[in-house]
Amino acid sequence: MRPVLCLMANELFGEITEDAWHAAAAIELFHNFTLIHDDIMDKAPLRRGNPTIHAKYGMTAGILCGDITCIYSYRELAKVRNVLPLVLQIFNKTGIEVCEGQQLDMDFESRNDVSIDEYIHMITLKTSVLLACSLKIGGLLGGATEGNANKLYEFGKNLGIAFQLQDDYLDAFGATDKLGKQQGGDIKANKKTYLHLKAWETASAFQRQGINEWLQNDSEEKVPAMLNLFGETGADVACREAVNLYSQKAFESLEDVAVISKRKHALHELASYLLQRDK
Amino acid sequence: MRPVLCLMANELFGEITEDAWHAAAAIELFHNFTLIHDDIMDKAPLRRGNPTIHAKYGMTAGILCGDITCIYSYRELAKVRNVLPLVLQIFNKTGIEVCEGQQLDMDFESRNDVSIDEYIHMITLKTSVLLACSLKIGGLLGGATEGNANKLYEFGKNLGIAFQLQDDYLDAFGATDKLGKQQGGDIKANKKTYLHLKAWETASAFQRQGINEWLQNDSEEKVPAMLNLFGETGADVACREAVNLYSQKAFESLEDVAVISKRKHALHELASYLLQRDK
Numbered sequence: 293m294r295p296v297l298c299l300m301a302n303e304l305f306g307e308i309t310e311d312a313w314h315a316a317a318a319i320e321l322f323h324n325f326t327l328i329h330d331d332i333m334d335k336a337p338l339r340r341g342n343p344t345i346h347a348k349y350g351m352t353a354g355i356l357c358g359d360i361t362c363i364y365s366y367r368e369l370a371k372v373r374n375v376l377p378l379v380l381q382i383f384n385k386t387g388i389e390v391c392e393g394q395q396l397d398m399d400f401e402s403r404n405d406v407s408i409d410e411y412i413h414m415i416t417l418k419t420s421v422l423l424a425c426s427l428k429i430g431g432l433l434g435g436a437t438e439g440n441a442n443k444l445y446e447f448g449k450n451l452g453i454a455f456q457l458q459d460d461y462l463d464a465f466g467a468t469d470k471l472g473k474q475q476g477g478d479i480k481a482n483k484k485t486y487l488h489l490k491a492w493e494t495a496s497a498f499q500r501q502g503i504n505e506w507l508q509n510d511s512e513e514k515v516p517a518m519l520n521l522f523g524e525t526g527a528d529v530a531c532r533e534a535v536n537l538y539s540q541k542a543f544e545s546l547e548d549v550a551v552i553s554k555r556k557h558a559l560h561e562l563a564s565y566l567l568q569r570d571k
Numbered sequence: 572m573r574p575v576l577c578l579m580a581n582e583l584f585g586e587i588t589e590d591a592w593h594a595a596a597a598i599e600l601f602h603n604f605t606l607i608h609d610d611i612m613d614k615a616p617l618r619r620g621n622p623t624i625h626a627k628y629g630m631t632a633g634i635l636c637g638d639i640t641c642i643y644s645y646r647e648l649a650k651v652r653n654v655l656p657l658v659l660q661i662f663n664k665t666g667i668e669v670c671e672g673q674q675l676d677m678d679f680e681s682r683n684d685v686s687i688d689e690y691i692h693m694i695t696l697k698t699s700v701l702l703a704c705s706l707k708i709g710g711l712l713g714g715a716t717e718g719n720a721n722k723l724y725e726f727g728k729n730l731g732i733a734f735q736l737q738d739d740y741l742d743a744f745g746a747t748d749k750l751g752k753q754q755g756g757d758i759k760a761n762k763k764t765y766l767h768l769k770a771w772e773t774a775s776a777f778q779r780q781g782i783n784e785w786l787q788n789d790s791e792e793k794v795p796a797m798l799n800l801f802g803e804t805g806a807d808v809a810c811r812e813a814v815n816l817y818s819q820k821a822f823e824s825l826e827d828v829a830v831i832s833k834r835k836h837a838l839h840e841l842a843s844y845l846l847q848r849d850k
Contacts, residue, residue: 329638333631352612352677355634356670359608362638363666366645370659380649387642391635398631 293566294426295320300559301430301444304551312433314371315379319426321365322383326390328358333398372433379429386425393417400484411489412453420452431549443549450542451563457535458567460485464519465528476515482507486534491518491527499525539567572845573705574599579838580709580723583830591712593650594658598705600644601662605669607637612677651712658708665704672696679763690768691732699731710828722828729821730842736814737846739764743798744807755794761786765813767797770806778804818846 295316302312330336331344332354338344346354372379396414400406427448431441463478464487478485492503502521506514522528542563546556574595581591609615610623611633617623625633651658675693679685706727710720742757743766757764771782781800785793801807821842825835 325638329634333634353674355608355612355637356674356677358634359637359641360667360670362641363663363670366659367663367667370656370663373656376655377649377652380645384642384646384649388639388646391639391642395632395635398635 294323294422296562297423297448297559298426298430300562301427301436302434304431304444304549304555304559305434305436305440309374309433311372311374312430314368315429315433316426318365318369318383319422319429321361321368322387322390323422325358325361325365326394328354328361330394332358333394375432378432382425382429382432386421389417389421393419393421406484406489408486408489408493411484411486415456416449416453419456420449423452423455424448437550440549440551443545446545447542447549447563450538450545451566454535454538454542455566457486457531457538460487461528461531461535462568464522476519479515479518480510486531487522487527488518490530491522491525494525494527494530495521535567539563573602573701575841576702576727576838577705577709579841580706580715581713583710583723583828583834583838584713584715584719588653588712590651590653591709593647594708594712595705597644597648597662598701598708600640600647601666601669602701604637604640604644605673607633607640609673611637612673654711657711661704661708661711665700668696668700672698672700685763685768687765687768687772690763690765694735695728695732698735699728702731702734703727716829719828719830722824725824726821726828726838726842729817729824730845733814733817733821734845736765736810736817739766740807740810740814741847743801755798758794758797759789765810766801766806769809770797770801770804773804773806773809774800814846818842 298316298319299308299312302308327339328345331339332346332351336344337347344354345357349357369380369383370376393414393416396410397418400411400414424445425448427444428441431444432438436444460478463485464476466475478488488503492500495503499521502517506517506521543560546560546563549556577595577598578587578591581587606618607624610618611625611630615623616626623633624636628636648659648662649655672693672695675689676697679690679693703724704727706723707720710723711717715723739757742764743755745754757767767782771779774782778800781796785796785800822839825839825842828835
């Protein structure tokens, strides 16, 4: 997704450049670097249906494989010929934010007082800024003005937030066959998703007691019971509304990019598809 | 040491540039990134007398702290204004080699057939190329020709090898008060240093049996017994000879750098000091 966004942002302004291909590859490598290290931290046994690197080759190889993939991403980025210092600056800033987002995500696991604002901040750093960076760099390499590049950044950032919140929603309420993963995985893992945090925020004392009890409980009724609590507290509706809010912000930013609408059509289509919205 | 080498290499050719300061900082940050991750892989509790990051804040923080330090190093490097693409290319190549060297070092732990050549290759990647890179980049930013920059690279590479072999030697035969660490630490940890590998290579069947027995033994006699075996097999002499060989190569490369000798004096002094040789 990230390299495609980079190339499509370039295409808004002109023919795809050699530079944009390098930047797209760099961003994809960087993303994979973070996945390799995240999987170690999450003790994840599988990624894309295959054993994770640390699970197959050990933690040492996992750390080093991530490290070298990070350097590979810079090796690819260093091939960019135009506005390299600017591209590096955006890329570095984003990389630092992604690491900070991952640290926040880890910190949240052991905290019981995470606010919705903090959660949005965390997913913005962990997920959205790299989408935003892909679009901004792609735009700049296509010849965008700084103003247009920043609008693309805002588009990507809000798209990323909407996408992550959609993901939280579908993990709980999506049909298993469409997801390609088990329904309620986040609930089973006690993950503090938007739904969980929102339910907690609005829950009565009695409902909070229920949430706390289900957190300790691993029986089969856990998923349906938590889904029920998400409904009772209105967290499900709030989550859909938040998806819509950030989607809307995203499309408004795309709207503001000063190129003819026809050129933006493909990017609009892709975003709509990602958000599984009807056009 | 690395940033100082970078700045001194710059000074061979002209006034220290702003660029060289950024490169020097980037190299030091990169080195620290590798130390943070190496300490996780080595399960090291202490670094420079203080608790390691993973020991103090957990593995997740250790991995992320290393990752972000790596990106910080690129953020610093991106401030270089002259020949940035060339500097990035050298830096990336070196970074990849350092990771490969660390993986080899880890692989060697579970191998019993590591040759001296393989060991030299490993320490070249793990330790020497970053010294070499510091000097080459410093030189280039000071205005060195490619030829002179490559001579500085060779100087740093051989200096690094000599330094590491000296380190192996001193860990075994140095006086404890001068080292600032316990004598025979490598022996106690069954580390496959130059001394160990050379002793094994030249040992008789009987001596090899002795080495194997001491590897299993953690008694107080282990260190003196292994030191004795290093002497009997001539590994101690071979190690000192190897230090001299690589030192000589290093000084020859420095000699070949085409600037007046007076300018090279400080770098020569520093190298001599690092190798603890009399002038």
